[in-house]
Amino acid sequence: MSNSNGAPEPRMELPERVEKGDLLLSVRNLRTHFRVRDGIVRAVDGVSYAIERGKTLGLVGESGCGKSVSALSVMRLIRPPGDIVEGEVMWQDRDLRTLSDREMRSVRGDEISMIFQEPMTALNPVFTTGNQIGEVLREHRDFTRKQRYERTIEVLRLVGIPQPEQRIKAYPHELSGGMRQRVMIAMALACEPQLLLADEPTTALDVTIQAQILELIREIRARTGMALLLITHDLGVIAEMADDVAVMYTGEVVEYADVGSLFAAPKHPYTRGLMTSIPSLMTDRAERLSTIRGSVPHMMRLPLGCLFQSRCPDAMNICRDNRPQLQRLEDGRTVRCHLYPQRPSGHDGEPLPQARATAGSAAS
Amino acid sequence: MATETAGSGNGVSDDVLVSVQKLTKHFPVRGGILLRTIGHVHAADEVSFDIKRGETFGLVGESGCGKTTVGRTILRVYPPTSGDIYFGGEDVSKLDRKVLARNMQIIFQDPYGSLDPRITVGGIIGEGLEVHGIGSPDERNEQIREIMDIVGISSHYAQRYPHEFSGGQRQRIGIARALVLRPQFLVCDEPVSALDVSIQSQILNLLRDLQGEFGLTYLFIAHNLAVVRYVCDRVAVMYLGKIVEQADTPELFGNAIHPYTRALMDAIPVPDPSEQRERLIIPGELPSPTNPPQGCRFNTRCAVVQDVCFNEEPPLRDFGDGHLVACHVAEDFDRRGTALPQLSSEMHDAITDSVRSSTTD
Ligand SMILES: Nc1ncnc2c1ncn2[C@@H]1O[C@H](COP(=O)(O)OP(=O)(O)O)[C@@H](O)[C@H]1O
Numbered sequence: 001m002s003n004s005n006g007a008p009e010p011r012m013e014l015p016e017r018v019e020k021g022d023l024l025l026s027v028r029n030l031r032t033h034f035r036v037r038d039g040i041v042r043a044v045d046g047v048s049y050a051i052e053r054g055k056t057l058g059l060v061g062e063s064g065c066g067k068s069v070s071a072l073s074v075m076r077l078i079r080p081p082g083d084i085v086e087g088e089v090m091w092q093d094r095d096l097r098t099l100s101d102r103e104m105r106s107v108r109g110d111e112i113s114m115i116f117q118e119p120m121t122a123l124n125p126v127f128t129t130g131n132q133i134g135e136v137l138r139e140h141r142d143f144t145r146k147q148r149y150e151r152t153i154e155v156l157r158l159v160g161i162p163q164p165e166q167r168i169k170a171y172p173h174e175l176s177g178g179m180r181q182r183v184m185i186a187m188a189l190a191c192e193p194q195l196l197l198a199d200e201p202t203t204a205l206d207v208t209i210q211a212q213i214l215e216l217i218r219e220i221r222a223r224t225g226m227a228l229l230l231i232t233h234d235l236g237v238i239a240e241m242a243d244d245v246a247v248m249y250t251g252e253v254v255e256y257a258d259v260g261s262l263f264a265a266p267k268h269p270y271t272r273g274l275m276t277s278i279p280s281l282m283t284d285r286a287e288r289l290s291t292i293r294g295s296v297p298h299m300m301r302l303p304l305g306c307l308f309q310s311r312c313p314d315a316m317n318i319c320r321d322n323r324p325q326l327q328r329l330e331d332g333r334t335v336r337c338h339l340y341p342q343r344p345s346g347h348d349g350e351p352l353p354q355a356r357a358t359a360g361s362a363a364s
Numbered sequence: 365m366a367t368e369t370a371g372s373g374n375g376v377s378d379d380v381l382v383s384v385q386k387l388t389k390h391f392p393v394r395g396g397i398l399l400r401t402i403g404h405v406h407a408a409d410e411v412s413f414d415i416k417r418g419e420t421f422g423l424v425g426e427s428g429c430g431k432t433t434v435g436r437t438i439l440r441v442y443p444p445t446s447g448d449i450y451f452g453g454e455d456v457s458k459l460d461r462k463v464l465a466r467n468m469q470i471i472f473q474d475p476y477g478s479l480d481p482r483i484t485v486g487g488i489i490g491e492g493l494e495v496h497g498i499g500s501p502d503e504r505n506e507q508i509r510e511i512m513d514i515v516g517i518s519s520h521y522a523q524r525y526p527h528e529f530s531g532g533q534r535q536r537i538g539i540a541r542a543l544v545l546r547p548q549f550l551v552c553d554e555p556v557s558a559l560d561v562s563i564q565s566q567i568l569n570l571l572r573d574l575q576g577e578f579g580l581t582y583l584f585i586a587h588n589l590a591v592v593r594y595v596c597d598r599v600a601v602m603y604l605g606k607i608v609e610q611a612d613t614p615e616l617f618g619n620a621i622h623p624y625t626r627a628l629m630d631a632i633p634v635p636d637p638s639e640q641r642e643r644l645i646i647p648g649e650l651p652s653p654t655n656p657p658q659g660c661r662f663n664t665r666c667a668v669v670q671d672v673c674f675n676e677e678p679p680l681r682d683f684g685d686g687h688l689v690a691c692h693v694a695e696d697f698d699r700r701g702t703a704l705p706q707l708s709s710e711m712h713d714a715i716t717d718s719v720r721s722s723t724t725d
């Protein structure tokens with residue numbers, strides 16, 4: 001792990017505790033861009049996050065903010081016109097970006113697995129459940145046919161699929177949404193990965209089925225010590241499942257903290273807006289809901305300064321032209337916002353003297 | 365004590381705008397090479413409720429339980445299989461379609477699919493005025509501009525096309541289209557489910573403002589209980605084509621009685637990491653609506669199921685102040701706020717297995 005200039009500059013992108021943890025996965029300054037007809041979509045633009053062994057990192061943010069792309073980048077599943085243009089993806093002591101395709105294939109599905117947002121795109125409609133799980137095992141394990149069959153039955157049972165001996169013959173379209181999601185999880189767990197990337201694993205499901213799937217993931221996590229990257233836009237799911245949370249907005253992480261601190265005192269205006277605008281079972285019915293005004297800016301027409309400025313209730317002059325850097329606050333979390341003092345030199349080396357002056361007077 | 369709700373007859377009281385009486389809607393299921401009818405989807409079965417003038421009545425339940433079917437049948441998008449609907453005391457089946465359309469409108473879930481991409485926003489909003497021959501072209505344009513401003517879309521954009529707008533703005537356009545005829549009653553079918561979280565609250569506030577401004581009555585359909593609790597005055601919970609519980613909102617959320625309602629509430633993730641809960645997780649999945657279980661339709665997943673639940677369909681009974689519950693053992697859970705017992709894992713497996721075998725074909 002080294003900087004572009006090799007200097008041992010302290011890294012401030014991650015919360016202090018995470019930085020010091022026993023990191024299984026560490027993504028640094030990841031940039032994944034899509035070259036489209038009228039320009040470049042900076043889907044993921046300088047994102048850093050890390051997951052400790054056995055821990056769960058929640059990734060939240062509105063659709064289009066780059067959650068799926070940042071997970072797919074780890075798996076090296078970005079296809080043209082997309083490309084990882086910068087950053088490192090440290091998996092234990094290897095940078096996954098430097099692996100050959102063959103080496104990467106042996107990591108994928110074995111050490112790291114992913115549950116995809118769209119079950120039907122991940123499951124092949126012409127193969128049975130058994131074939132698909134068997135295929136993963138064939139790729140990564142020197143099993144006999146019989147061992148493969150037994151392991152398949154075992155993982156189907158593990159994910160709560162009744163009568164696995166029959167289900168193994170079912171095609172994806174013969175399964176309900178909840179069952180399909182379980183099959184995807186079974187596939188992802190077949191080789192007992194150390195890390196599971198779960199991209200909106202319950203978004204398409206009803207709440208009672210969601211509760212079943214989350215409980216299942218929790219159980220497996222507790223039993224195997226598997227680490228989890230959980231992508232969702234549901235703050236309730238985050239609160240119940242995550243140890244740490246990274247909040248994303250238009251391709252950037254805007255706040256990153258442990259789950260307790262984040263919910264107790266959200267710092268970024270976007271995080272605050274998200275938390276107060278969603279009705280919960282506690283919301284006062286007589287009050288108007290607070291809102292985040294406007295909508296997410298178009299990815300091809302991003303402003304010069306803070307990407308949240310047009311919607312921010314706290315925006316100041318400095319926010320217009322100066323992109324805030326991720327800063328570590330005293331409690332160890334990181335926030336990307338001029339309301340908090342900016343360090344003199346950002347990661348990109350942009351000096352921000354005015355920033356400090358204005359932010360200093362605005363911060364309370 | 366609980367009393368049977370009387371079949372309300374046709375006498376619809378004055379403060380009721382929409383009265384739904386024993387509404388049943390079955391869809392034929394066709395199969396074989398001759399596409400003969402081989403069964404029926406029981407999308408809604410004997411659903412009854414009254415919506416009072418100016419209130420928001422909520423229908424909640426998981427996908428496939430029949431919410432949209434009820435909403436659309438009220439609007440006569442689908443003819444009912446049986447049962448009656450009264451609007452302002454009048455039998456809807458005897459009303460002219462144009463009269464209906466002027467009085468009842470719908471907002472759809474999908475702000476992308478529900479707007480014709482080839483028509484300008486002004487054209488989409490004004491279509492109803494044109495169809496009903498309301499006003500001169502100039503007057504119509506004036507009305508379009510006015511309603512656009514009311515829903516928060518600048519009327520300068522009347523000549524633009526739907527794809528130029530974000531999801532939240534499109535939903536505003538859908539609301540403008542529904543309101544331009546100044547209806548009294550609006551079916552809001554999952555109006556925020558497809559929207560990003562930061563946009564949902566904008567639309568919910570708008571719907572609330574419009575209700576105050578125009579004295580609107582809403583049927584609000586959603587699967588998100590927290591949204592329903594915030595928006596609705598009264599709520600009915602549906603399961604597999606049936607209403608299983610109905611009450612005023614504070615009563616329902618403070619004293620849910622039906623085991624399904626309680627499981628549904630329990631399943632909602634709470635955005636508070638300091639709260640560690642032991643939650644009741646109901647096993648299995650929704651049985652097939654083509655062949656709903658005998659007796660209580662929830663019997664394949666219920667934690668407190670009794671023998672009687674397999675034989676007799678529980679009627680909706682009034683537990684006081686219009687809190688209706690359809691459960692044989694509801695008395696045991698009334699006014700106590702007690703936790704439902706957890707299922708043993710054997711029972712869990714047995715039920716899951718029986719559910720699977722009943723829904724696979
Ligand atoms: N194949 C692609 N071509 C062009 N743009 C893409 C492609 N895939 C994703 N994007 C863009 O990247 C951004 C991030 O997408 P994604 O990671 O899927 O968002 P999220 O998962 O947070 O909803 C979006 O603006 C999306 O339009």
Ligand SMILES: Nc1ncnc2c1ncn2[C@@H]1O[C@H](COP(=O)(O)OP(=O)(O)O)[C@@H](O)[C@H]1O
Nearest residue numbers: 391405407426427428429430431432433434653
């Ligand atoms: N036009 C239709 N033809 C056949 N079946 C339908 C039709 N519309 C809905 N259904 C079925 O009726 C049941 C209830 O559907 P719906 O009213 O859409 O439920 P919800 O809105 O609660 O998700 C489902 O099983 C659904 O598949």
Ligand code: SF4
Nearest residue numbers: 306309312319337338
């Ligand atoms: S930097 Fe400025 S505009 Fe951006 S979130 Fe902070 S206060 Fe708001």
Ligand SMILES: [Mg+2]
Nearest residue numbers: 067068069117
């Ligand atoms: Mg995504």
Ligand SMILES: [Mg+2]
Nearest residue numbers: 431432433554
């Ligand atoms: Mg529906």
